Every structure is written in C-alpha cells, then in structure tokens.
Amino acid sequence: MSDKETTLDFDTDWSYSPAPQSSTEVKLRDRYNLFIGGKYQPSQTKDYLEIINPATEEKLSEVPQAGAADIQSAVEAAREAYTHTWSPMPAADRGKLIFRIARMIQERAREIAVIETMDGGKPIRESRDVDVPLAAAHFFYYAGWADKLDYAFPGRSAQPIGVAAQIIPWNFPLLMAAWKLAPALAAGNTLVLKPAETTPLTAMVLAEIVREAGIPPGVVNIVTGGGETGQILVRHPDVDKIAFTGSTAVGKEIMRTLAGSTKRYTLELGGKAANIIFADAALDQAVEGIIDSIFFNQGHVCCAGSRLFVQESVYAEVIKKLQERMEMLIVGNPLDKNTDIGAINSREQLERIQAFVEIGKQEGGEVYQSKCNLPDNGFWHAPTLFSNVSQSHRVVQEEIFGPVLAVQTFRTVDEVIEKANNTPYGLSGGVWTDKGAKIFKVTREIRAGVIWANTFNKFDPTSPFGGYKESGMGREGGVEGLMPYVRLDG
Ligand code: NAP
Numbered sequence: 001m002s003d004k005e006t007t008l009d010f011d012t013d014w015s016y017s018p019a020p021q022s023s024t025e026v027k028l029r030d031r032y033n034l035f036i037g038g039k040y041q042p043s044q045t046k047d048y049l050e051i052i053n054p055a056t057e058e059k060l061s062e063v064p065q066a067g068a069a070d071i072q073s074a075v076e077a078a079r080e081a082y083t084h085t086w087s088p089m090p091a092a093d094r095g096k097l098i099f100r101i102a103r104m105i106q107e108r109a110r111e112i113a114v115i116e117t118m119d120g121g122k123p124i125r126e127s128r129d130v131d132v133p134l135a136a137a138h139f140f141y142y143a144g145w146a147d148k149l150d151y152a153f154p155g156r157s158a159q160p161i162g163v164a165a166q167i168i169p170w171n172f173p174l175l176m177a178a179w180k181l182a183p184a185l186a187a188g189n190t191l192v193l194k195p196a197e198t199t200p201l202t203a204m205v206l207a208e209i210v211r212e213a214g215i216p217p218g219v220v221n222i223v224t225g226g227g228e229t230g231q232i233l234v235r236h237p238d239v240d241k242i243a244f245t246g247s248t249a250v251g252k253e254i255m256r257t258l259a260g261s262t263k264r265y266t267l268e269l270g271g272k273a274a275n276i277i278f279a280d281a282a283l284d285q286a287v288e289g290i291i292d293s294i295f296f297n298q299g300h301v302c303c304a305g306s307r308l309f310v311q312e313s314v315y316a317e318v319i320k321k322l323q324e325r326m327e328m329l330i331v332g333n334p335l336d337k338n339t340d341i342g343a344i345n346s347r348e349q350l351e352r353i354q355a356f357v358e359i360g361k362q363e364g365g366e367v368y369q370s371k372c373n374l375p376d377n378g379f380w381h382a383p384t385l386f387s388n389v390s391q392s393h394r395v396v397q398e399e400i401f402g403p404v405l406a407v408q409t410f411r412t413v414d415e416v417i418e419k420a421n422n423t424p425y426g427l428s429g430g431v432w433t434d435k436g437a438k439i440f441k442v443t444r445e446i447r448a449g450v451i452w453a454n455t456f457n458k459f460d461p462t463s464p465f466g467g468y469k470e471s472g473m474g475r476e477g478g479v480e481g482l483m484p485y486v487r488l489d490g
C-alpha cells in the first residue's frame with residue numbers, strides 16, 4: 001500500500017453538496033395579529049414591525065407593536081380566564097390540554113423548525129433536533145405535573161399565583177416560550193407572553209396550537225412588540241408575576257421597576273461561562289465540546305462556553321486542534337442540513353459582535369478567524385478565537401453573544417477555579433478531565449447554576465436551570481421550575 005492511500009489528503013475539497021430543507025409547505029401570513037382572549041386582534045396602535053429573515057434580509061411578515069391599550073386587554077383577558085376557567089378547572093383536565101399542546105408541536109415539528117430557522121437564522125439541524133423536540137418535551141413534562149402538585153410539594157397545598165407576564169429573547173424563541181408557558185399552565189396560572197421583536201413567528205404558530213388544542217380563551221395571550229411593550233407589561237398593576245429571560249441590563253431595570261411592589265419575579269440573564277480543559281482530558285473529545293459550546297447557534301446562547309481555560313502543557317496542541325476544527329465548520333444557508341453556523345440574528349447583534357472583536361484586537365488580543373466565505377446578503381460572522389488575552393480584557397469579561405471564544409491558560413486546579421469565578425456572571429461552565437476528583441472539586445467550587453463534565457449544552461426538562469450572581473434568580477425546569485408559579489399554603 002502506498003503512503004497516499006493510508007494518509008488523509010487535506011488538499012482534497014471535502015465540501016458537501018447543498019442539501020437545503022424545503023420551505024415550500026410553510027405558509028407564513030403577510031401579517032399576524034395579537035392573540036388576546038382566544039382571538040386574533042389587530043393592535044390599537046396600528047403600528048407594525050417588519051420581520052425579516054436574517055440570512056437573506058427578505059421580509060417574512062409583520063407583527064403588531066402592542067401598546068398600553070393592547071396590554072390592558074391582554075391582562076384583563078388573562079385575569080378573567082384565571083378566575084373563571086383555568087384555576088377552577090380540575091387539574092387532570094388542565095394536564096390533558098397541556099399534553100395536547102406537546103403532541104401538536106410534534107405533529108407540526110418540521111414546519112415549526114423551518115419557521116424558526118427562517119425567522120432567527122439558526123441552522124435547521126439545530127431547530128429540528130434541539131429547539132422543537134425540547135419544546136415539546138417541556139410541555140410533556142409539565143403536563144404530567146398538573147395533577148400531581150401534591151407530590152411535588154408533599155404536605156403543602158400548592159395554589160396558583162394568578163396572571164404571569166412572560167418576556168423572552170430571540171436566541172431560542174419557541175423553546176423559551178415552552179420553558180415559560182408549560183410550568184405556569186400546569187400550576188393553574190394564566191399568562192401574557194411577549195416574544196422578542198426579531199423572532200415572533202413561532203410564537204404565532206404556538207397561538208394557533210393553543211387555540212386548536214382547546215385551551216380556553218384568555219389562558220394564553222401573546223402580544224408582540226419591542227422593549228417598550230415589555231416595559232408596559234412589567235409595569236401593569238394586575239400582573240402577579242414576571243418571568244423574564246434576556247440581558248442582565250434589562251433584568252436589572254426590571255428589578256428597579258418592581259422594587260417596593262409585591263409582584264414576584266424570576267430572571268434568567270446573561271452568562272460568560274468558563275470551559276476548563278485539563279491536560280489529562282480526552283483532547284479530541286474536549287475540542288469537539290468546545291466547538292459546540294461556543295459556535296452552536298452562532299454563540300447566541302446564554303450558557304455558551306465563551307471563556308476557555310487550557311492547562312499550559314497542552315495549550316499549543318489544543319489551539320492547533322481548535323483551529324483545524326474551526327476550518328471545517330460550514331457557515332452559510334441556515335436551511336441547509338449541512339450548515340453548522342447560521343446567520344447572526346440581526347444587524348444590531350452583528351454590529352455588537354464586530355465591535356467586540358475590534359475591542360479585543362485593540363486590547364492586544366491575537367485573533368484567529370476561520371477562512372470561510374460569508375454570503376453577500378444577510379448577517380454573518382466567522383468563528384473567531386482570541387488568544388493572548390487576560391482576565392482584565394473586555395472580551396474575557398463581557399458577554400458578546402456571538403461566535404467569539406477567548407482562550408487563556410492555567411497551571412493548577414485552584415488557579416483555574418479562581419480565574420473561572422472572576423466574573424459577575426454564574427450561569428454555566430464545563431470541565432474536561434479524566435479524573436473524577438477534579439470534576440467534583442471544580443463543579444463544587446465554581447459558582448454557576450449548571451456545570452457539565454466532559455460534555456456541554458445538554459438540556460432536559462427534568463433538570464433545573466438558572467443562574468448565580470448577575471446571571472439571574474429562580475430556576476426553570478424540573479420540580480424547581482414549578483416553584484415560581486405556586487403559592488404554598490399549609
Ligand atoms: P434583551 O434585550 O434583554 O431582551 C429580552 C426580552 O426583553 C425581549 O423580548 C425584549 O424585547 C424585552 N425587553 C427589552 N427591554 C425591555 C424592558 N425595558 N422591559 C421589559 N422587557 C424588555 O435581551 P436580548 O438581547 O434579546 O437577548 C440576549 C440576552 O438574553 C443575553 O444577555 C443572554 O445571555 C440572555 N439570555 C439568557 C438566558 C438564560 O436562561 N439565562 C437564555 C437566553 C438568553 P425586544 O425584543 O424588543 O428587545
């Protein structure tokens with residue numbers, strides 16, 4: 001056998017032929033309305049937001065920009081349904097209706113995945129394999145709790161709270177809606193949901209599902225609009241609880257607004273997760289996990305592993321493997337089933353990421369970017385790696401929310417724990433090592449809500465998720481995720 005046959009030829013073009021997911025069966029309306037009291041209603045403001053596909057910049061649809069009068073009718077509808085329909089309904093019946101939502105998401109899975117990808121820019125592989133199945137799984141899981149609350153809180157009587165205002169971001173639009181709706185509904189609350197202004201379309205599908213599933217009018221209300229719409233909702237006096245997922249800055253503003261009120265709130269905010277590779281780790285597996293942790297969903301992930309700490313003795317090897325792997329990532333058409341990295345969600349977010357990369361360079365960071373061809377239209381950012389940075393650099397300290405990884409080194413376990421904890425955030429983290437003792441030490445001493453060991457970005461509805469420090473308060477998922485939606489008597 002000649003050498004040629006036994007070694008891989010890296011000069012060969014290994015690119016895949018296009019494999020686009022068809023979007024022809026997806027029928028988007030030219031314009032959507034607010035979903036209030038079980039009916040589709042135009043906004044009283046008569047203002048509309050254009051919804052564009054970030055991969056092509058083409059207009060997909062438009063949605064109303066809800067104002068104070070719309071929020072008033074949504075909260076009134078939710079209150080009415082809470083008092084007269086949903087909270088008095090036998091819990092087993094509530095459960096059946098929530099199960100129906102889960103099944104209908106599964107039935108329409110392909111269509112929803114395509115819409116999520118067109119609206120938000122994420123690869124179809126991800127919306128198909130992560131967002132949609134996990135959203136259905138959350139409804140299945142919490143549907144099961146509806147008539148078992150006495151087991152969730154033994155010896156206590158769990159009562160619903162009332163009307164919840166739920167505000168979500170653009171990175172996992174349907175999944176974040178599921179995280180919010182499912183536990184609230186299972187516990188007997190009614191709600192008003194506001195999706196992010198750039199990604200409201202799967203929430204519009206969810207409105208159709210809620211209606212067709214037979215959820216009584218007013219139990220779920222969906223209002224679209226920008227930050228101002230969210231602000232009006234938070235301030236509404238007849239809202240009992242706020243559930244917010246988004247940036248730390250807006251989370252703090254909500255806390256200030258609510259100071260002195262009796263409203264309950266939970267906040268899922270930003271992150272700057274540390275991923276730690278020890279020299280004894282399975283390096284190829286670790287590199288694959290690092291790539292997934294920061295480049296998955298274009299880095300638009302609150303728990304993204306945006307800070308990487310590599311033990312000094314394997315630093316050069318890990319950087320080389322990372323760069324090689326970055327060159328193989330396929331950036332482009334999100335509807336293509338081979339695509340690894342899709343479009344950045346909006347021009348605004350792209351400019352924010354670009355500004356951070358400039359800051360990183362000015363601060364003396366050494367930058368490496370994949371040599372990929374970015375499409376001409378749409379919003380795109382190449383996978384980017386910063387080395388030669390330290391704890392005080394802004395690309396190490398601040399949340400970028402894009403495909404940008406900052407790499408540092410360490411020598412000892414204690415040193416890396418101290419460095420990893422040196423951030424105002426505490427949402428997630430990752431550790432890669434062959435030694436169980438190191439896993440236990442690191443996971444115990446890093447202050448973060450979730451820490452994965454030898455894996456990353458694994459989610460399950462049975463497992464609680466949430467932050468320490470400025471990453472927020474309260475938990476979503478698991479039995480813990482029911483807590484914010486119940487009043488415990490007895
Ligand atoms: P954002 O600007 O805070 O927006 C989040 C949501 O709040 C959107 O629906 C937004 O409307 C609305 N909003 C904006 N200003 C508001 C205000 N003053 N009062 C009430 N609502 C307001 O966050 P983003 O940029 O969309 O999302 C990215 C952030 O979310 C990142 O920081 C990320 O870490 C965080 N995140 C956290 C988690 C978690 O579980 N911890 C999960 C996902 C994302 P508009 O759409 O009009 O801005």
Ligand code: MG
Nearest residue numbers: 052119198199
């Ligand atoms: Mg959009």
